[in-house]
Amino acid sequence: MAESPITARSKDFAAWYQDVVLSGDMAEPAEIVKGCMVIRANGYAVWEVLQRELDNRFKATGHQNMYFPLLIPKSFLEKEAEHVEGFAPELAVVTVAGGKELEEPYVIRPTSETIIGHFFAKWIQSWRDLPMLVNQWANVMRWELRTRMFLRTTEFLWQEGHTAHSSHDEAMEEVLRMLDVYADVAENIMAMPVIKGQKTRAEKFAGAEKTFSIEAMMQNGLALQAGTSHDLGQNFGKAFDVKFQSKEGQLDHVWQTSWGVSTRLVGGLIMSHSDDKGLVLPPKLAPTKAVLVPIYRKDEERAQVMEVASKIAKDIGAKLDEREGQTPGAKFYHWERRGVPVVLELGPRDIAAGNIVLKTRHTGAKEITTQEGIAERVPQVLEQMQAELYAAAKKRLDDNTVLANSIEQVEEILRPVTAEKGGGRFVMAHMKDDARCDARVKEFKATIRCIPLVDRFDGPGKCIVTGEQVDRRVVIAKAY
RNA sequence: CGGGCUGUGGCGCAGCCUGGCUAGCGCGCUUGCUUGGGGUGCAAGAGGUCCCGGGUUCAAAUCCCGGCAGCCCGACCA
Incomplete structure (x- = not known):
């Protein structure tokens, strides 16, 4: 390592x-x-x-x-x-x-x-x-x-x-x-x-x-x-x-x-x-969207690969990793940890076939594309990655948002949650904007995160702490 | 700010309990050769105020006291 x-x-x-x-x-x-x-x-x-x-x-x-x-x-x-x-x-x-x-x-x-x-x-x-x-x-x-x-x-x-x-x-x-x-x-x-x-x-x-x-x-x-x-x-x-x-x-x-x-x-x-391999950056926020890692053995291969690589890198605005003395594998790990959305690989086999290999950070999937097609392909991949990252995060949010209809139920869900062990949820419950409610959830280290502007649930109900009528559910969670 | 854990070449650690010769190990780093499609291999090197300050002792990385910093828990908070 x-x-x-x-x-x-x-x-x-x-x-x-x-x-x-x-x-x-x-x-x-x-x-x-x-x-x-x-x-x-x-x-x-x-x-x-x-x-x-x-x-x-x-x-x-x-x-x-x-x-x-x-x-x-x-x-x-x-x-x-x-x-x-x-x-x-x-x-x-x-x-x-x-x-x-x-x-x-x-x-x-x-x-x-x-x-x-x-x-x-x-x-x-x-x-x-x-x-x-x-x-x-x-x-x-x-x-x-x-x-x-x-x-x-x-x-x-x-x-x-x-x-x-x-x-x-x-x-x-x-x-x-x-x-x-x-x-x-x-x-x-x-x-x-x-x-x-x-x-x-x-x-x-x-x-x-x-x-x-x-x-x-x-x-x-x-x-x-x-x-x-x-x-x-x-x-x-x-x-x-x-x-x-x-x-x-x-x-x-x-x-x-x-x-x-x-x-x-x-x-x-x-x-x-981000994942267990390191940082993952959404393309729209990534300072470097693509890196090209050239692969070669001998000097004549190097010259050939670098010529094509620098042209492609320039065309698509990718960073060319021309560091000597590091194997391609080491370079892949390097950029992976830094969250670069797309890593391109170009070696002698690709030169011969007119191809280039493209790897996306969030899925780890590799695909082979033609060199002529790469300038068009990279933006597509970046756009797709941006959408998939959002979709995954949205799904996680939705999957971990739950309803609760009693304070005991809220407590049962949230009390065991810790930052390092995880298991956190957004618990939606009817609750009044009243200091007693804030104090009650605080007993198990949670907070009322907010009263949503848009009610995505079932409208009015009785506050699970005070019993008073409120017009929507609030978000209760453990927070940073 | 309270409790717990931690601090030793760049990184990760061993050594500390039970004080003692030149402070080790792996990775990284430098040079050369080699290798190159997921951390290449070999050889030779460089690199240390053992977190800081006091104390105990013939002798401190090691024991004691104080401080600083980090991580986790708690109270407080973007």
């Missing part, structure tokens, strides 16, 4: 995840900085593709990128009561700078609602200034007690959208529009099916009126909150005195939203598609 073997998913899911991240050249622990990671070349390249897909959609919906400071005066966070209460335990605070104790400490941003609120107040006077549609690509820091690469690290990369509107209706449209953007990227780019829903009051963002999320299911059946979109109401508008004068001449506080996705998406991607 050239590199460390990958633990089987069935043996230990958590160890498998760690192995895939490491052997896929995605990231490694920063080791000298607690809870932080180094995002390595392959992992960062995937993040860059995600950024591009998201950023294009943000621009298309009228947002502009800006950048705000990393450091936020501590008093800013204290202006919104719920917000400070929610974030206080996980703040990193700068108290000394330039060799001197600061008069007012700074916090390293855990999110930027407050500092952006401050500037919105400065920039917004009239209804003509609205809506204000801003996005920021940034790093943030939350002092987490337990970290996992990509899924939860002390420092992480994300985007945070912040908007201000002249009415609550308009703000709500924005909240749901951006939730749709996230779902679109998750499903159509990442091939990761998600459930759109609203968080319970107990689970919502600190300082928001309402929080919406997309929830995905990992291969071990655990839920992953993959994106959030918040209706901030006028909470921050009031805290930072962001006021505008309406057409009618009335002075009112703005209605704000914020929404974000992070490098956590990369973790979700890994846990959605």
Whole structure:
């Protein structure tokens, strides 16, 4: 074995995840900085593709990128009561700078609602200034007690959208529009099916009126909150005195939203598609979609093979693996672990026959195609792979979504579930958005993931905890 | 932040309990030849603050104390 073997998913899911991240050249622990990671070349390249897909959609919906400071005066966070209460335990605070104790400490941003609120107040006077549609690509820091690469690290990369509107209706449209953007990227780019829903009051963002999320299911059946979109109401508008004068001449506080996705998406991607051989990347997200491995023995074969190989690689935009001193077999393993969707093999036999061998990552299937046909064939295979990965993930989600009609039943299903052993399910049950319900499922370490926006089941029913009438089933699961 | 496990060339480990000569092994790495359609073989080499800091001892990878980091569990969370 050239590199460390990958633990089987069935043996230990958590160890498998760690192995895939490491052997896929995605990231490694920063080791000298607690809870932080180094995002390595392959992992960062995937993040860059995600950024591009998201950023294009943000621009298309009228947002502009800006950048705000990393450091936020501590008093800013204290202006919104719920917000400070929610974030206080996980703040990193700068108290000394330039060799001197600061008069007012700074916090390293855990999110930027407050500092952006401050500037919105400065920039917004009239209804003509609205809506204000801003996005920021940034790093943030939350002092987490337990970290996992990509899924939860002390420092992480994300985007945070912040908007201000002249009415609550308009703000709500924005909240749901951006939730749709996230779902679109998750499903159509990442091939990761998600459930759109609203968080319970107990689970919502600190300082928001309402929080919406997309929830995905990992291969071990655990839920992953993959994106959030918040209706901030006028909470921050009031805290930072962001006021505008309406057409009618009335002075009112703005209605704000914020929404974000992070490098956590990369973790979700890994846990959605990868297998015991390593990383599997959906074609639309793969930084390298195809690699061509040339095969030869003697020098004259090499010359012949390389000539055709470099031409084909160039034609179809594949990376040519021309490393010397490594056998083709070693190269196959190398690219397999890194999740490259398609690997092409070209050797003397193919040269003689005018053929080329194509292998797809997710099935491991090999097919022989003509060299003339390969430029046409590769995109077909990639498209099919994208669809099959989504279908497999969707089937897993559907197969592991179950109904329950009593809290005991929910508990029976979810209590034994663990991250490393798996067996997770999305349990659909009628439950009220009430702190008693959140507390009850927490007894067996589960959470109400969301109240789905679309009811795919049987409509209203009685809450299995409080007995009160509710209009649909909620998603209950163990989560990352 | 509490509990458990772990930290030894790049990676995986042995040695630690029961302190003692030059710290081993497999893989990888370098050079050469060979091989090449799923991790080719042979030969010769390079590479180590034994996580860090104290302590005990004639002597510490090994024993003791403290710290740092990682993994798992718990509480908290994108």
